[in-house]
Amino acid sequence: MPYVNEVFNYLKRTSPSQTEFYQAAEEVLESLRPLIAKHPEYQKYKIIERIVEPERQILFRVNWVDDKGEIQVNKGFRIEFNSALGPYKGGLRFHPSVNAGVIKFLGFEQIFKNALTGLQIGGGKGGSDFDPKGKSDNEIMRFCQAFMTELYRHIGPNTDVPAGDIGVGVREIGYMFGMYKKLVNRYEGVFTGKSLNWGGSLGRTQATGYGSVYFAKYMLESRGESLEGKKCVVSGSGNVAIYTIEKLYHLGALPITCSDSKGMIIDEEGIDLNLLKELKEVKRERLTEYVKNRPNAKYIPVESYESGTNGVYAVPCYAAFPSATQNELNVKDAQNLLSNGCICVSEGANMPSTPEAVELFIEKKIAYGPGKAANAGGVATSQLEMAQNASMVNWTFEEVDEKLSQIMKNIFDTASQTAEEFGEPTNLVLGANIAGFKKVADAMIEQGLV
Numbered sequence: 001m002p003y004v005n006e007v008f009n010y011l012k013r014t015s016p017s018q019t020e021f022y023q024a025a026e027e028v029l030e031s032l033r034p035l036i037a038k039h040p041e042y043q044k045y046k047i048i049e050r051i052v053e054p055e056r057q058i059l060f061r062v063n064w065v066d067d068k069g070e071i072q073v074n075k076g077f078r079i080e081f082n083s084a085l086g087p088y089k090g091g092l093r094f095h096p097s098v099n100a101g102v103i104k105f106l107g108f109e110q111i112f113k114n115a116l117t118g119l120q121i122g123g124g125k126g127g128s129d130f131d132p133k134g135k136s137d138n139e140i141m142r143f144c145q146a147f148m149t150e151l152y153r154h155i156g157p158n159t160d161v162p163a164g165d166i167g168v169g170v171r172e173i174g175y176m177f178g179m180y181k182k183l184v185n186r187y188e189g190v191f192t193g194k195s196l197n198w199g200g201s202l203g204r205t206q207a208t209g210y211g212s213v214y215f216a217k218y219m220l221e222s223r224g225e226s227l228e229g230k231k232c233v234v235s236g237s238g239n240v241a242i243y244t245i246e247k248l249y250h251l252g253a254l255p256i257t258c259s260d261s262k263g264m265i266i267d268e269e270g271i272d273l274n275l276l277k278e279l280k281e282v283k284r285e286r287l288t289e290y291v292k293n294r295p296n297a298k299y300i301p302v303e304s305y306e307s308g309t310n311g312v313y314a315v316p317c318y319a320a321f322p323s324a325t326q327n328e329l330n331v332k333d334a335q336n337l338l339s340n341g342c343i344c345v346s347e348g349a350n351m352p353s354t355p356e357a358v359e360l361f362i363e364k365k366i367a368y369g370p371g372k373a374a375n376a377g378g379v380a381t382s383q384l385e386m387a388q389n390a391s392m393v394n395w396t397f398e399e400v401d402e403k404l405s406q407i408m409k410n411i412f413d414t415a416s417q418t419a420e421e422f423g424e425p426t427n428l429v430l431g432a433n434i435a436g437f438k439k440v441a442d443a444m445i446e447q448g449l450v
């Protein structure tokens with residue numbers, strides 16, 4: 001369909017060098033071809049042209065002073081992509097790889113992910129190229145405060161509600177919220193992922209990882225399969241990876257790997273979750289420390305991975321849970337997984353598989369849950385946090401977890417029913433993209449040309 005090609009070419013011409021954004025946009029636009037053929041109104045109202053263009057992009061300078069008294073300068077970003085379904089909602093990422101193209105891909109994915117949750121949240125994302133690694137607690141605080149001295153004027157509980165992502169957790173949210181409160185002189189639910197001491201929701205910390213495992217469970221159930229007793233591989237060792245591992249244990253599976261940017265752990269007896277939490281959540285150590293406490297486990301540094309592959313996906317498993325970062329799983333990794341008998345991939349990370357890897361998973365018809373569906377439990381639980389803040393109530397952990405599980409089931413049902421309707425029953429990429437897009441597109445038409 002030339003229309004879709006034209007929009008994609010326009011986007012490449014007008015937003016140069018945004019590789020990750022092109023990747024995310026191309027996948028969605030390709031999926032939309034059969035929908036647009038059936039629904040010419042999307043073309044008439046120029047929904048595709050409008051949806052690939054953020055409503056607002058905020059780029060700003062962040063000045064702060066390090067512990068040596070030297071001035072440091074970083075870039076800050078907030079991309080308010082689409083508000084058809086609710087206030088902009090999406091995390092903040094602090095990582096040296098952050099640039100406009102990365103934030104734009106994340107914000108774009110967020111539009112459809114948030115729509116799939118069935119909740120009233122629009123799509124946005126932000127962050128900075130600030131590297132939190134090796135920074136003191138005081139430096140983290142000063143950076144977060146400096147970041148907020150600009151961002152505060154663009155956000156609000158009914159406007160734009162940030163949360164965490166890579167490099168941003170409860171500690172950073174606390175420092176940013178503190179500065180926001182001081183600047184606006186109001187105590188309000190402007191962030192999610194807050195500490196339980198002052199407005200956070202039980203279950204938000206666990207939600208993305210738990211949600212990704214629930215999604216795998218529902219994909220597998222629909223095929224008469226289950227995770228019980230099965231070996232699983234997990235990449236990453238941050239928030240999403242840790243709670244993926246925890247939920248895998250709850251469901252009787254055996255998670256045997258985790259990783260960080262320097263290397264990976266293989267622990268055939270099962271990852272020691274208490275040890276991992278202590279190292280990563282409390283001490284903020286590297287994974288090399290894990291094997292010092294767990295002599296039977298093996299540490300493999302990145303340099304020892306087979307060239308051009310991610311070592312995690314060379315480990316034989318029944319199901320894989322990519323939970324680190326974008327494009328961490330390439331076509332060679334996908335081949336390794338498939339040839340070792342893996343039948344399920346549930347993406348906790350955003351866009352962790354390259355387009356060629358995704359194509360192979362779809363062609364082989366394995367249970368493949370794309371990130372925008374499989375990791376939507378985090379943002380969905382953020383919306384539950386907003387709902388509790390707005391009505392000044394606190395739900396129990398069990399209430400939140402029950403709602404999360406049901407939301408993941410609904411997302412799976414919606415994506416698979418839509419995939420079936422468009423003639424490819426196992427293709428959840430197609431199903432998730434069409435179902436998410438349709439909800440936003442219909443709202444955009446109903447709200448007029450704004």
Ligand SMILES: NC(=O)C1=CN([C@@H]2O[C@H](COP(=O)(O)OP(=O)(O)OC[C@H]3O[C@@H](n4cnc5c(N)ncnc54)[C@H](OP(=O)(O)O)[C@@H]3O)[C@@H](O)[C@H]2O)C=CC1
Nearest residue numbers: 165166167208236237238239240260261324325349350378
């Ligand atoms: N937190 C949330 O609620 C949600 C997160 N996500 C996505 O999940 C993924 C993980 O996020 P989260 O767990 O919150 O982040 P964390 O910062 O808690 O952890 C990130 C993990 O990924 C590893 N990692 C990051 N970048 C790279 C890289 N370039 N190469 C190899 N490993 C890397 C980190 O290793 P190291 O410490 O060495 O850098 C760390 O183990 C991201 O894609 C994020 O967008 C999706 C939905 C919600």
Ligand SMILES: O=C(O)CCC(=O)C(=O)O
Nearest residue numbers: 089090091163378379382
């Ligand atoms: O909880 C949120 O608002 C955002 C989570 C997030 O950044 C994501 O879904 O990628």
